[in-house]
Amino acid sequence: MRQRLKQLMALTFGVPAREVPDDAAAADFPRWNSLGHLELMMAVEMEFRIQIPSDQMQELSSIGAIEDFVRAQDVAVEA
Amino acid sequence: LPGSNVLDSRAAARGQVAVTEFVNGVRHLDAIASNVVTVDWDWHAQSIGWATLRDERLWYLGRMRLNLTGLAILAQMIAGHVGVVRGGARKVAVVDLDNTLWGGIVGEVGIEGLALGNEGVGLAFQDFQRELLKWHDSGILLALCSKNNPEDALEVLDKHPGGILRSEHFVAMRINWQDKAENLRAIARELNLSLDSFVFLDDNPVEREWVARALPEVLVPELPKDPVDRPSFLRGASYIQRIDVTSTDRSRSRSYRAANLRAQTRANAASFEGFLDSLEQELEIARLNSGSLARAAQMCQRTNQFNLTTRRYTVGDLEHLMADRNASVFTVAVRDRFEDSGIAGLAILRYRGDRAEIDTFLLSCRVLGRKIEEAFLAFLVESARQGGASFLIGHYVPTAKNKQVESFFPNHGFRTVEEGAFCLNLRAQDRLPVVPPQIRFKSPLRDEE
Numbered sequence A: 001m002r003q004r005l006k007q008l009m010a011l012t013f014g015v016p017a018r019e020v021p022d023d024a025a026a027a028d029f030p031r032w033n034s035l036g037h038l039e040l041m042m043a044v045e046m047e048f049r050i051q052i053p054s055d056q057m058q059e060l061s062s063i064g065a066i067e068d069f070v071r072a073q074d075v076a077v078e079a
Numbered sequence B: 001l002p003g004s005n006v007l008d009s010r011a012a013a014r015g016q017v018a019v020t021e022f023v024n025g026v027r028h029l030d031a032i033a034s035n036v037v038t039v040d041w042d043w044h045a046q047s048i049g050w051a052t053l054r055d056e057r058l059w060y061l062g063r064m065r066l067n068l069t070g071l072a073i074l075a076q077m078i079a080g081h082v083g084v085v086r087g088g089a090r091k092v093a094v095v096d097l098d099n100t101l102w103g104g105i106v107g108e109v110g111i112e113g114l115a116l117g118n119e120g121v122g123l124a125f126q127d128f129q130r131e132l133l134k135w136h137d138s139g140i141l142l143a144l145c146s147k148n149n150p151e152d153a154l155e156v157l158d159k160h161p162g163g164i165l166r167s168e169h170f171v172a173m174r175i176n177w178q179d180k181a182e183n184l185r186a187i188a189r190e191l192n193l194s195l196d197s198f199v200f201l202d203d204n205p206v207e208r209e210w211v212a213r214a215l216p217e218v219l220v221p222e223l224p225k226d227p228v229d230r231p232s233f234l235r236g237a238s239y240i241q242r243i244d245v246t247s248t249d250r251s252r253s254r255s256y257r258a259a260n261l262r263a264q265t266r267a268n269a270a271s272f273e274g275f276l277d278s279l280e281q282e283l284e285i286a287r288l289n290s291g292s293l294a295r296a297a298q299m300c301q302r303t304n305q306f307n308l309t310t311r312r313y314t315v316g317d318l319e320h321l322m323a324d325r326n327a328s329v330f331t332v333a334v335r336d337r338f339e340d341s342g343i344a345g346l347a348i349l350r351y352r353g354d355r356a357e358i359d360t361f362l363l364s365c366r367v368l369g370r371k372i373e374e375a376f377l378a379f380l381v382e383s384a385r386q387g388g389a390s391f392l393i394g395h396y397v398p399t400a401k402n403k404q405v406e407s408f409f410p411n412h413g414f415r416t417v418e419e420g421a422f423c424l425n426l427r428a429q430d431r432l433p434v435v436p437p438q439i440r441f442k443s444p445l446r447d448e449e
Helices: A002-013 A034-048 A063-072 B016-031 B041-048 B056-062 B068-085 B120-137 B150-159 B180-191 B205-214 B227-235 B247-268 B272-279 B293-302 B315-323 B372-386
Strands: B092-095 B141-146 B170-175 B198-201 B281-287 B327-335 B340-352 B355-363 B391-395 B415-418 B421-425 B439-441
Touching: A002 A034, A002 A063, A034 A063, A034 B056, B041 B068, B092 B120, B092 B180, B120 B141, B120 B227, B141 B180, B141 B247, B150 B170, B170 B180, B170 B247, B180 B198, B180 B205, B198 B205, B247 B272, B247 B340, B281 B372, B293 B315, B293 B327, B293 B340, B293 B355, B315 B327, B327 B372, B340 B372, B355 B372, B372 B391, B372 B439
Parallel strands: B092 B141, B092 B198, B141 B170, B281 B439, B355 B391
Antiparallel strands: B281 B327, B327 B340, B340 B355, B391 B421, B415 B421
16 A cells, blocks of 8 residues: 555656655655645545545645545555 | 526626637637647537536646646647647548448448438438548548449449439549458559558458558548447547648549549550640749748648658748748649649748758649659759859758659759759759740749849
């Protein structure tokens, strides 16, 4: 799960996957700005086939927060 | 945004009139300059449906009007326009007959048993023909390739009361029992067009697969199985789109049929010179002007075979050249006994000191093989001489398709300076190219400069 999220971040922010830290957060990437954040949210939605409500969207600004949110959804997410 | 509590579409409070006016204004922005192309996104967005293109969260959190689907479609649309401007559109549609132009197999059910008319599935086939007629009218050449008895097929084509397309709409026909890939090759040779400008429309997946494998450069769309889905399928075809339709586009099909008549005359003539004489060819050379600009740019974009340098000038580029005092841009219009081909060639001379360079020299393949290229070159030579040049420089820039003009300059008296560069000494008057006796010039060009 965390690995998939790291992949998504790598793709969205244009960095190698191994450079995404385990506790990645907005401050780690120059391209994780407001636009980058929306791109990441869209990527997460497509990857896990979920919908993120707008009030949640603004809060999911770290890999841990995103993971918690995705896990809380009623979807089958393989580790 | 659509949706309002005021229902009258003309009511000021609804705002629809204002929006329409605004959008119409945007549509006319291409009048600012001839190198501006408008992408009518609003029209396409309405036909797709705004709901699938938007994501309200993206709007409120990021002020983005489109979701990822919308962005992808918009990007595709812009890319499509760029492709069209660059000349990527297909020129020839080769179509099958049975179960493509009409429902049923004429050899089995006869002309009365075919589905083609204004009811039911017959209407779907009729609409399919209507769409192809629109293609024809916008300059796409239609050709037939069908496994059939020619008499049966032609009878349906010319006599069926429900038919929209008649044999006069097709520039080439291959109605026989031979391999369709081979037939397509023969059509390409006959029309002198390369297969990468071809689209092949056939209901039979086996034929499609065969042609697609044998001729990978031919575009083979997967026609919907159900005939009722096919008219809209043709309407959505991006590979035949064009920005605008010129008068040359509208008459293109007619001119290819004239070429057939010409070929017959040639077969009957005793000598090639006698044949050329009988054509009564007349050239009209003019300086590029606002009226010929669109056609000139179109030729720069589309001409592949008889094109010495293949410089893809746009309308904007040509406008700069028109204003350039050191450049002369000429178009040549061709007329003969069989047709008025309109503007069919373009040449650009650039002056540098005592040299004039042929920046561009191209002719539409429809007028080749009739010594027109010789006459046009002879004109350029004379023009360069009068322009004060002592040497005329020609270039050949090889592409995948212009091999036939590799030796054009050396064949007409130019000396090879280095690979792809040739020079003609304009002071050696006895060895300059001359206008072939079988070609006349209409009203010799007068220089206003």
